[in-house]
Amino acid sequence: MLLIRCPYCEEERPELEFRNGGEAHIARPSNIAAESDEDFEKFFFIRSNPKGIIFERWRHMHGCARFFNAARDTVSDKFILTYKAGEPKPDLSAIAESGPAAWANRPPDQLNVKKPAAKRKPVKKGEA
Amino acid sequence: MADAVSRIAARAPALAGREFGAKDVRLAVLQPADRISLRAPAASLGALSKALGLTLPTAPKTSASKGKRSALWLGPDEWLVIDDGGRDPLDDCAGVKALHSAVGISHRNVGISVTGRAAAAAVNAGCPQDLSLAAFPVGACSRTILGKVEIVLYRTAEDAFRIECWRSFADYVFAFLVEAARDAAA
Numbered sequence: 001m002l003l004i005r006c007p008y009c010e011e012e013r014p015e016l017e018f019r020n021g022g023e024a025h026i027a028r029p030s031n032i033a034a035e036s037d038e039d040f041e042k043f044f045f046i047r048s049n050p051k052g053i054i055f056e057r058w059r060h061m062h063g064c065a066r067f068f069n070a071a072r073d074t075v076s077d078k079f080i081l082t083y084k085a086g087e088p089k090p091d092l093s094a095i096a097e098s099g100p101a102a103w104a105n106r107p108p109d110q111l112n113v114k115k116p117a118a119k120r121k122p123v124k125k126g127e128a
Numbered sequence: 129m130a131d132a133v134s135r136i137a138a139r140a141p142a143l144a145g146r147e148f149g150a151k152d153v154r155l156a157v158l159q160p161a162d163r164i165s166l167r168a169p170a171a172s173l174g175a176l177s178k179a180l181g182l183t184l185p186t187a188p189k190t191s192a193s194k195g196k197r198s199a200l201w202l203g204p205d206e207w208l209v210i211d212d213g214g215r216d217p218l219d220d221c222a223g224v225k226a227l228h229s230a231v232g233i234s235h236r237n238v239g240i241s242v243t244g245r246a247a248a249a250a251v252n253a254g255c256p257q258d259l260s261l262a263a264f265p266v267g268a269c270s271r272t273i274l275g276k277v278e279i280v281l282y283r284t285a286e287d288a289f290r291i292e293c294w295r296s297f298a299d300y301v302f303a304f305l306v307e308a309a310r311d312a313a314a
Contacts, residue, residue: 001256008204009188009270014256016273062273064188064203 002077006060007068007084013060021057023047024069025089051075055089058082142238142295148306151313152246155305157298158239158290162216165231166199166207172226179220180209191269191282200269200282208280208292210239237280238298242305243288246312251281251289253308261286275304 003012029035029043048054054074059067070082071092083090141160148155168176170186177183182194185201192199196213209217221230242250248259254275258264269282277300280292293301 011188013272016256062278063271065206065271066203 002079004058004070004079005082006063006066007082008064008066009060013063017060017062019059019061021059021067024055024057053080053092057085142298143302146302148302148309150309153242153244153250153309153312155250155302155309156241156243157302158241159212161234161239162211162214162218163232163234163237163292164209164217164221165233166209166217166221166228167205168207168226168228169205172224172228175224175226176221176228179224180217181220189264189268189270191267193267198282200280202269202271202280210292236294237292238295238301240291240293240298240302240305241284241288242291242309243285245287246309247287247289249312250305250308251291253311254304255279255281257281259283274301277301 002015004015004018005012006018026043029039032040035043051074054072056070056072057067058070059065067085068082069085069087069089071080071090072078073080080092081090143157146157166176166184173184173186180197180199182192182197182199184199184207185192188201190201197209197211197215197217200208200210202208211217216232216234218230218232221228244250251274252259255272257270257272264270264283266283266285269280271278271280273279274281274291274293277293277297279301282290282292284290291301291305
């Protein structure tokens with residue numbers, strides 16, 4: 001059985017005591033009436049659903065009944081860490097694996113930080 | 129007349145007096161007790177502890193007990209207080225001015241005792257927690273699950289547990305434990 005660490009109970013508990021609560025760190029807009037339809041759709045329906053590391057809310061339903069946050073790898077189902085609700089999103093770069101799953105979460109523009117080198121000069125005929 | 133009234137108003141506790149004995153495990157439905165579900169912030173604990181006559185535990189999975197009254201830690205701001213001596217803890221909390229919520233749940237719960245050498249094995253038939261003495265020592269308590277239902281598990285001695293479940297689940301819990309006790313004895 002999968003063991004999940006509850007940050008309030010301060011120990012690993014069997015998975016049967018827990019419920020998943022969807023993606024974490026989704027901020028509710030302060031003025032929801034002024035939201036455009038597109039922004040509301042984004043906030044309400046659109047989830048990242050990554051292959052790799054995901055930040056999720058979990059609830060220790062049949063234990064202390066508290067919500068908390070967890071970083072989980074959706075490929076291996078491994079819980080990387082759990083932390084109390086309200087705490088800032090931890091930086092996983094230090095502890096996360098550097099395998100392919102670690103890259104799955106990043107938006108495309110972060111994957112190639114370095115600008116590609118300028119095009120090479122066309123090779124003159126007869127040189128190579 | 130009085131006889132007629134008492135016949136109408138006679139209260140029949142759920143599973144009253146039900147017992148089961150197998151080799152190394154004994155099950156018994158406990159007498160009705162007074163219980164409250166207590167929720168309070170840290171600032172109110174001093175006043176509540178004084179009113180209840182015991183220090184409310186603040187560490188996870190621990191309990192405090194004095195005389196016939198026990199306070200079980202269920203969550204960071206939630207306790208289950210059980211009194212077997214007939215003094216309702218709800219009355220004791222009524223005079224406390226500090227912020228808190230005390231809800232009487234005496235009739236919501238049924239207590240079942242599981243005792244004997246194989247008590248932990250019987251409970252483990254449906255409860256996935258580690259019940260070794262190192263992980264779940266005497267006095268430890270936790271809300272957890274047994275089979276399909278939620279229970280509160282409280283270790284009162286090395287070979288004795290108290291299980292608190294909702295009364296509508298009590299039949300299921302007792303039947304489950306009977307099967308578990310048979311298996312544990314075998």
